[in-house]
Amino acid sequence: MRFLFKGVDFFPHDTRWKIIERRYIFIGLSWALAVLSAVLLMTRGLNYGVDFKGGSLIEVQAKSGGIDIGELRVRLDKLGIGDVQVQAVGTGNEALIRVAQQVPTKDLNEEKVQAAANEKVKGALGENIDVRRIEVVGPTVSAELKRTGVVAVVASMFGILLYVWFRFEWQFAVAAILALSHDVFITVGMFSLLWYEFDLSVVAAILTLAGYSINDTVVVFDRIRENLRRYKRMPLIELLNLSINETLSRTVLTSVTTALAVLALYIFGTAVIHGFSFAMLFGIVIGTYSSIFVAAPFLLLFGVKRDWSGPAAKSPSKSDAAGKGRRENVTSK
């Protein structure tokens, strides 16, 4: 039971993987994913949910037995309310019905015409099917939510940029924001590829992911800054590599703990937060990847300040002590 007290140090330490030297592999991979995302977004676009597209979403559940999706689809198609999508969710006794935004007529405005279409759907469901949730979003609101979503993502990235700039140097801030944009862009591309519904909760996930994926990057950057003060003459490539390797266990393990929690949401959560947890889960993976393989190479590209004396004058003495301790340790063995 010793490990219960001390834990198991299973993650390899003192690795010296030549990550920066092989940066072109990762840069190539990232570019490939980014270009793929761009192509998908331009040709295919996103499967917008009611929040952004307008129209209505009706979640139904059978009182007993399952729902015959095909038969329900046929029934709803006959209503003459344009495009109606029926999708099975849950254990087969639930379905999501999406009704497109209806075109207002002379007598009925947007609200009334949509309500009339919803009533038609409800009427056509039959005795055995209960309505559990209805969401109706009008065109003004959907346009507004779309705009707000974009503003929110840009605003939080800008906030993060300012913070990292304030705490580090501009090179770090720009590298961090580029790595972050990479994560966000590829995650959105993934939603296009898998044709998962893109709604407000996915935007929330992307915002969280923006804040979270930078965590790992900041951990690496923190170590780079520490090492820049400690090893004043080490070539930058080597120094970046050392910093990434030293923080590798941290970068991966912090992501593992969060991924475990999100995985539980993904598996056990309801249909409502499925998109959210998928975006988070994918975002954690891509965010960890970018913290290790994307952010630091950008620093190499921009170059960094090597003289860190001045504002942080008090830390070098501590680092020196630690450095000495290490050297003694090595020589004594």
Next chain:
Amino acid sequence: MLHFTRWKQIAIVLSVVLGIVLVIPSFFAKETVAGWPWFLPRAQINLGLDLRGGAHLLLSMETAEVRKDWLDTLREDARKRLRDAKIVVAGIGIVNNALQVRVANPEDADAALKELKGLAQPTGNIIRGFSGTDLEVRKSEGGVIIITPTEAGLQHRITDAISAAIETVRRRVDFTGTTEAQIVRQGSDRILVQVPGLLETAPLKELIGKTARLTFHEVHPSISAEEAKKTRPPSGYRIYPGADREEGDQLLRETPVVRGDELKSAQAAFDSQTHEPIIAFTFNGSGARKFGEFTKTHVGRPFAIVLDDKVISAPVIRDAIRGGSGQISGNFTVESANQLAIQLRSGALPAKLTVIEERVVGASLGQDSIEAGKVSAAIGGIAVASFMIFAYGLLGVFAVVGAAIHIIFVLAIMAVIGSTMTLPGIAGIVLTIGMAVDANVLINERIREELRGGRTPISAIETGFTRAYGTIIDSQLTTFIAGLVMFWLGSGPIRGFAVTLTLGIMTTVYTAFTIARLLVVWWLEAQRTRKVEPPLSYKPSVLKAGSVRP
């Protein structure tokens, strides 16, 4: 870092006890908590509509209608003012959202301008420090004076209209017997109505979707609507469409004799002869007087009852109506008569409201969401806890205790500030369970690194906490920024997520640096008599010659 003064230790323990005490009421039914003695906390976490079931309606006001009403009133006021000042008006009308007044004598233009400037009211915004008038009055060529509402003036009118509309909507919702409905302003021209437990929204939408502006008008004595359609209607008159096929269009004087806001009561009833549903109403004092005088002078002629600019009936006045009570008949069903009576009693809306967003969740789905949330929180928590204990042993246990206290803190704060728990909010909490232990991972990995570097266990723990501190603040603050943006821009459910996320980040940092550290300190104190073994296993650093390390 490994020293806590006595009072600090007490404060930390007390904060945990306080957190637990504050979170307790949320686990009991509302009725049970209400009966607790005064010294016990009673604040509970509210459940959002997506968890308890109910309807969420976002209403938008037609601001163009507010502007039009204002201009209509202005036209009457301008006409009256100029008449009192004995200035002859050649024409007055609304063009391009502005009022244009043409005086007959161009020499009178300056006098008229002076009169009309008197219509403008000062308007100010204390917050923005803006002050000015609500109208811009200027002279144009050829004796024409143009009165344009300013943006500030219009905004002021819209604000007033929304406040009035909220009151009206509240009265209408209350009449349906619904309790607990929340009706609040959202943005500048919107109203959010939240009704727990409501699944069928159509009746409610019918009820609040109608302006229900009731007016009584004089019918033009000689020209019929059909004749007026061929030529132009005479000044001061307008053609009002009939509410249905039976009721034809009517040419009516635009200024009503009496308005619905002078009604004292309105009830659905049955006509004693035809047995059809009708609405029986009574005017208040001044309304009854005006109506009495009008009916006295117009015996034998028709007058029109107009609802939302549509003629619902145009009966002929048989006798002067003095008591101030009367009835409205017109193709009503029992239901629609009832509805109209409610609408009339609760007063007219200042402008039409449209439902622009509607979200309805059934109670059973809400219950399922709560269950699913509990299951994912439990499983996520167990998975994270197992991982932490496996990887970090005793220090992992400390981290898990810290994370558990973090959840208690988040829930306690939510109860105290009265925020609402939504489904995304639960997701936020589950997410922060994972993030809470991140701080401990950073600390523990750093401790291991320092141990490998050859430090003594106590020194390694000390340095681990100190060094990891800056990193943790940096990494948590970035997520916090995203959370704040979400809170600022988000609505409804997203806001619920932002609340738990930002609260969670704050409590995470607190628990990692107080609870987990205090537990370490206590453990070290308990071990003082024995030779302390490092609480973390680590692989000693074996460095080959020629490695990058100097």
